[in-house]
Amino acid sequence: MAKPPTWSRRGRPPARAAGLLGATVVGAGLLTACGTEGGMKINVYYAPEDNFQTVVDNCNEDANGRYEIVYNKLPRDADGQREQMVRRLAAGDDTMDVLGLDVTWVPEFAEAGWVEEWTGANKAEAERDVLPGPLETATWNGKLYAAPKNTNVQLLWYDERITPEPPRTWDQMMQMSRDLQERGEPHEILFTGAQYEGLVVVYNSIVESAGGRILSEDGQSVVMDEGAVRALEILKEVTTSGLTDPSLTNMEEDQVRLAMQEGRGAFELNWPFVYASYASEKADDLEHFKWAPYPGVGSNGDGRTTIGGYDLAVSSASQHKPEAFEAALCLRSAEHQKFSALNDGVPPTIESVYTDPRPLDPSKPADPENNPSMATEYPMKDTILEALKNAAVRPLTPAYQNLSTVMSKVLSPPSDIDPQGTAEQLREQLTDALDSKGVIP
Amino acid sequence: MSHAVTEAPAKPVPAKGKPALSEGKRAERRLGLLLCAPAAIVMLAVTGYPIAYSIWLSLQRYDLRFPDERQFVGFENYVAVLSNSYWWTAFGTTMFITVVSVAIELVLGMALALIMHRTLVGRGLVRTVTLIPYGIVTVVAAFSWFYAWTPETGYLANALAGESAPLTEQWPSLWIIILAEVWKTTPFMALLLMAGLALVPDDLLKAASMDGANAWQRFTKVMVPVMKPAILVALLFRTLDAFRVFDNIFVLTNGANDTASVSMQTYNNLIKGLNLGIGSAMAVLIFITVALIAFIFIKVFGTAAPGSDQGGKR
Numbered sequence: 001m002a003k004p005p006t007w008s009r010r011g012r013p014p015a016r017a018a019g020l021l022g023a024t025v026v027g028a029g030l031l032t033a034c035g036t037e038g039g040m041k042i043n044v045y046y047a048p049e050d051n052f053q054t055v056v057d058n059c060n061e062d063a064n065g066r067y068e069i070v071y072n073k074l075p076r077d078a079d080g081q082r083e084q085m086v087r088r089l090a091a092g093d094d095t096m097d098v099l100g101l102d103v104t105w106v107p108e109f110a111e112a113g114w115v116e117e118w119t120g121a122n123k124a125e126a127e128r129d130v131l132p133g134p135l136e137t138a139t140w141n142g143k144l145y146a147a148p149k150n151t152n153v154q155l156l157w158y159d160e161r162i163t164p165e166p167p168r169t170w171d172q173m174m175q176m177s178r179d180l181q182e183r184g185e186p187h188e189i190l191f192t193g194a195q196y197e198g199l200v201v202v203y204n205s206i207v208e209s210a211g212g213r214i215l216s217e218d219g220q221s222v223v224m225d226e227g228a229v230r231a232l233e234i235l236k237e238v239t240t241s242g243l244t245d246p247s248l249t250n251m252e253e254d255q256v257r258l259a260m261q262e263g264r265g266a267f268e269l270n271w272p273f274v275y276a277s278y279a280s281e282k283a284d285d286l287e288h289f290k291w292a293p294y295p296g297v298g299s300n301g302d303g304r305t306t307i308g309g310y311d312l313a314v315s316s317a318s319q320h321k322p323e324a325f326e327a328a329l330c331l332r333s334a335e336h337q338k339f340s341a342l343n344d345g346v347p348p349t350i351e352s353v354y355t356d357p358r359p360l361d362p363s364k365p366a367d368p369e370n371n372p373s374m375a376t377e378y379p380m381k382d383t384i385l386e387a388l389k390n391a392a393v394r395p396l397t398p399a400y401q402n403l404s405t406v407m408s409k410v411l412s413p414p415s416d417i418d419p420q421g422t423a424e425q426l427r428e429q430l431t432d433a434l435d436s437k438g439v440i441p
Numbered sequence: 442m443s444h445a446v447t448e449a450p451a452k453p454v455p456a457k458g459k460p461a462l463s464e465g466k467r468a469e470r471r472l473g474l475l476l477c478a479p480a481a482i483v484m485l486a487v488t489g490y491p492i493a494y495s496i497w498l499s500l501q502r503y504d505l506r507f508p509d510e511r512q513f514v515g516f517e518n519y520v521a522v523l524s525n526s527y528w529w530t531a532f533g534t535t536m537f538i539t540v541v542s543v544a545i546e547l548v549l550g551m552a553l554a555l556i557m558h559r560t561l562v563g564r565g566l567v568r569t570v571t572l573i574p575y576g577i578v579t580v581v582a583a584f585s586w587f588y589a590w591t592p593e594t595g596y597l598a599n600a601l602a603g604e605s606a607p608l609t610e611q612w613p614s615l616w617i618i619i620l621a622e623v624w625k626t627t628p629f630m631a632l633l634l635m636a637g638l639a640l641v642p643d644d645l646l647k648a649a650s651m652d653g654a655n656a657w658q659r660f661t662k663v664m665v666p667v668m669k670p671a672i673l674v675a676l677l678f679r680t681l682d683a684f685r686v687f688d689n690i691f692v693l694t695n696g697a698n699d700t701a702s703v704s705m706q707t708y709n710n711l712i713k714g715l716n717l718g719i720g721s722a723m724a725v726l727i728f729i730t731v732a733l734i735a736f737i738f739i740k741v742f743g744t745a746a747p748g749s750d751q752g753g754k755r
Contacts, residue, residue, distance in 0.1 A: 083712060090505050090715070112506045112715075195697060250609045398506045402714055409527075432521075436504040439525040439723075440714045441701070 040067040040320055042327045046100030047081055047310065048073045051343040059330035067323045069098075069331075078102055078197070082401070089114040094317040097324040098331070101146055101311050103137035103393075104400045107219065110140040111398035115313040118144040122325045129334070133391035134349040138311045140396065146311035149332040150346035153305045153387040154205065155380065156292045157260065157268040157275075159285075162186060166267075166292035168302070170206070170234050173267055173295050177243045180266050189238055190256045190265040193248035195412035200394070200404050201306045202269065203411055206231035208304040208392030210297035214430070219397035222430045224423050230297065232419040239415040249413045269294065271308065272380060273345055291380045293387055304392040309349065342372045347384055354378075354385050402433035402440055409441045492728070499721035506715055518722035528706065528723070535702040538615065539683040542622040546679060547672075549623065550630030557631065558638045575628035583692035586621045590693075611698040618700065621689045626682070630675055637671020638664070677738045681731055703727050 046052065056071045063069070074081040085099055089109070101109060109115045118126050126147035127135060134148035156173075158166050162185060167173035173189060180187035192198030207214055212227015238244060245251065245259055253270060260268040261282055268274065278289050294303030312328040314321055330336070334356075337348035342360050359366035359373035368376040378384065395403060406429045410422060432438030462470065502514045522528050553571055560567045574582070589597040592606050607613035641664050649663050665672070687704040694700045696709070707727065711720030 079713065086505075086715060087712070108506050112508060247606075250606060402716075405709075405713075436502075436507060436714070436716050436719075437517075437521055439522055439527050439706070439719060440709050440716075441527040441696075441706070 039065070040323060042067050042069045042097045042320060042323055043072055043095055044069055044098040044100070044327065044331065045072045045074055045085060045096055046098075046312075047078075048076055049340065049344050049346070051340065054343075055331055055336045055339060058336065059327060062330055063323075063327070067320065067327070069327050074100070086114075089315065089317065092317050094315075094319050096315045097318040097320060098328045099313045099315055100149065101313050103134070103151075103307060103309050103311060104404070106138055106146050106311055106313070107140040107396050108398040108400060109313060110143070110145040114316055115145050116316050116318075116321060116325075118147065118314075118325070122329065125329050126332075129350050129352050131349055131351050131385075131388045133307050133388050133393060134309060134311075136393050136396075137307060137309070140398075146313035147328055147332050148349035149310045149312050150337065150340060151349045151388060152271050152308035152347055153384055153391060154201070154269055154271055154294055155305070155383060155387065156294055156303075157270060158266060158290055158292065159186075160288045160290045162266050166290065167295055168292075169296045169298065170209075170238070170303075171298070174238055174241065174243060177266055178241070181243070186263055186266050187243065188245050188259070188265040189243050189267045189269075190245060190251070190259050191269040192252055192256055193239070193244065193414055194250055194252050194255075195408050196252065197404055197408065198252055199411055199414070200407045201308075203231060203235060203407065204394050205269075205294055205304065205306045205392055206234055206297060208306070209294065209302075210234075214426075215395040215397060215403075215434075219395060220434070222427050222434065224427045224430070227297075228426075229419050229423045232417050232422050234297065235411070235414045236417040236419060239413070239417075272347065272378070272384060275380065276345055276377075291383055293383060302386075302390060304390055305387050307388070307391045307393055309346070338374070341374065342377050345377075347378070347388075351385070354381050397434060399434050399436055402436065402438065403430055405440045406430060406433045406438065495721045495724050495728075498717050499725045501718050503717040504715060505717065514718070518718045519726070521719060522722050522726065528703070530699050531701045531703050531706045534615070534700060535684060535686065535704075538619055538622065538686055538702065539680060542619045542626075543676065543679050543683050545619070545623050546627045546630045547676065549627045550634050550675070553627065553631035554634035554638055557635050571631060572628045574625055575632075577625070579625060579688045580692055582625055583621055583689045586617065586624075586689075587693050590617055608694055609698065611700060614694045614698060614700045618686075618689055618693055621693065622683065622686060625689070626679060630679055633675035633678065634668070634671060637668035637675070640671065641667045673738065673742055677735065680734055680738070684731060684734065685727065703730075 044056065053071055056069050060069050074084055081100075082102070082105060085096070085101075088096060089112070099109070099115065101115075106115075110117075123144050126138075126144060130148050131151070134151040135144075138144055138146040138148050156166060162180065163176055167176050177187045177189050191202050193202075204214065207228045210227035210230045212225050212229075212231060213223045214228055215221065216223050239248060245264060247255070251259070253273075256268060256270050257274045257277055259265050260270075260274065261278060272291075275289070275291070279286050282289075294305040296303040312332055314324040314328060318324050332349075334348075334350045334353050337350055338353045338356060339360070340346050341348050341353065348354065354374060356374055359371045359376075361371050364371050366373040366376055374381055394400070397403060407426065410426055410429060411417065429438060433440075499518055500513060500515060501511060502517070503511045557564075557568050557571060587608070589595040590602070590608050592598045592602065592604070598607065602613075605613075607617060645663055645667070646659055649659050654662065685704050686702050687708065690696060690700060690702050690705055691708075696702075696705045701709070703723065704727065707720055707723040710716050710723060714720065
């Protein structure tokens with residue numbers, strides 16, 4: 001109710017206030033903010049990422065006062081992020097400009113007409129040198145709707161003291177686990193078995209590794225072919241033979257990581273973030289903590305692992321689209337992807353970043369502690385790159401959210417799977433979900 | 442207080458076969474209607490319109506992700522929902538939570554009401570303390586239950602659950618949800634019942650006592666019959682509320698392991714699934730169920746419902 005101060009804050013601040021403002025300015029971002037007082041704001045809505053503000057500040061410097069990027073942190077959990085954006089986009093909110101989309105949301109947002117197509121020079125820039133898997137996640141109906149910002153792949157992690165040679169296939173892995181169990185050594189196969197997206201990721205990886213498909217190429221119909229049934233058999237076998245953790249159905253990424261660090265498992269299927277955790281929490285054993293490609297199925301060669309990560313899209317309701325495209329491109333440029341990869345552990349989508357030998361500060365020599373390079377932070381980068389080139393994209397469909405909810409529900413608990421019956425159930429319920437006729441549990 | 446509560450659901454008695462009204466009476470009635478009009482119009486705008494709009498949406502295939510495929514489909518959405526096992530699981534879960542929690546609340550609420558009613562010293566303090574849980578925001582309370590039952594961090598989990606994680610299994614989760622509901626809303630029940638207790642004349646109790654009725658007989662033969670209207674109102678309010686349970690479940694389990702209520706499922710389909718058709722159909726079904734519950738309460742137990750003549754006080 002205090003009117004005068006409110007007025008002075010809204011209007012031009014008096015000299016004293018301006019002085020105070022100047023005194024509290026610390027970062028480059030705020031400096032630019034002062035320069036563009038009342039200027040164009042580009043609102044970026046993206047998941048929390050510790051050092052992303054630095055990237056934003058850098059891009060603001062590049063913009064040179066033409067616009068100011070504002071980083072609005074979305075909730076930490078994916079559902080919360082999606083819900084906030086979807087609600088506002090459906091209501092035509094024009095204050096959102098750049099959107100950080102999980103790789104599974106692009107078709108949904110594109111089909112609903114909430115995000116702009118990328119064309120011309122912007123498109124060329126967003127596609128340049130990008131790995132095919134991540135690029136596929138940003139594409140819908142042959143058009144590009146987002147610029148891949150970062151990616152992620154799961155690898156097989158193992159302790160070389162327990163198994164000097166990692167298994168190549170699920171069958172080998174189960175056999176090795178059984179042998180270890182008989183010898184009374186740590187033998188568990190650890191993966192995300194809780195009823196949530198993580199279980200869908202595991203299932204999708206096995207399906208793709210078995211050469212199968214869940215949906216047709218265009219995402220219009222349910223296929224659930226032999227490979228998909230074979231994947232159900234594998235999930236069933238691994239969860240009913242005492243090779244998994246007792247609390248499997250309660251395990252998300254972090255519980256899986258912890259179980260491995262506590263020495264309960266022989267094999268862990270998880271994202272590369274586990275390496276950094278291992279390095280900081282079990283540094284003494286780090287040299288024995290090894291990685292290998294995701295296990296394959298039968299004679300289909302290496303496994304194909306499901307891609308994660310984020311893509312940046314431009315909202316259709318944005319009032320400043322050209323600037324939004326420019327800002328999005330800056331936020332995911334090769335240089336900034338390297339910065340984020342080294343500081344926040346999110347693997348880049350641009351191939352050349354992986355082979356970039358220069359450390360964070362190129363003027364000084366690389367040093368794992370203070371001046372990391374891709375080689376020091378990502379010793380597994382070649383395996384990641386290899387996996388990315390042969391990666392499995394989750395089914396591309398606007399109804400992915402329904403699909404995923406139904407799938408995690410039907411697959412839970414994995415030990416209750418009856419391959420033929422469950423496949424039939426999935427066929428039915430996924431078809432309903434695709435037509436948005438079905439009820440989401 | 443007691444009047445406001447006991448007369449809340451009273452409906453205007455429909456006038457049957459009334460004699461013709463005089464000129465003055467008619468003018469008075471017109472004025473009355475005019476004075477009511479603004480309130481009635483506001484009510485219509487804020488409740489009637491959304492309800493009608495949901496019904497309209499529920500008859501369409503309308504998914505925000507496929508805006509082009511919007512079309513009128515009649516009762517197809519209702520068929521889809523009512524023939525779906527997830528819906529009936531959620532319906533059963535909701536019914537179970539409703540019945541059990543309201544039953545427990547009634548017993549505890551009655552005990553609390555008697556205590557509050559009979560307290561001689563520190564009456565204000567006792568009543569305030571009793572009402573505290575009702576004053577705490579449900580989500581905040583739910584989070585404290587959530588952490589209390591989380592292994593490692595929670596004192597209840599450490600003390601009672603041992604190695605297991607109760608919130609990851611269906612039955613333990615359901616009981617914890619009921620516990621949270623009961624803890625939260627028993628004071629509300631007690632408040633309504635206390636209002637009913639105020640209706641019981643002391644003379645009646647003294648007379649019964651003179652006639653040799655013991656405490657239990659006084660309670661069952663005198664208090665409960667006199668309080669019946671208040672008890673029914675309390676039950677009705679709580680049942681309607683409990684059937685729409687959402688926040689406790691949302692925080693405690695987020696619907697995992699078949700613990701979702703119908704409201705949660707509606708939310709999942711509407712907000713997460715963006716399926717306005719199916720979601721609205723569910724919302725309408727909840728509305729119908731709630732209306733049915735109210736109808737049953739008033740018609741089946743109706744003889745003693747407050748406002749209806751003979752039975753109650755007045």
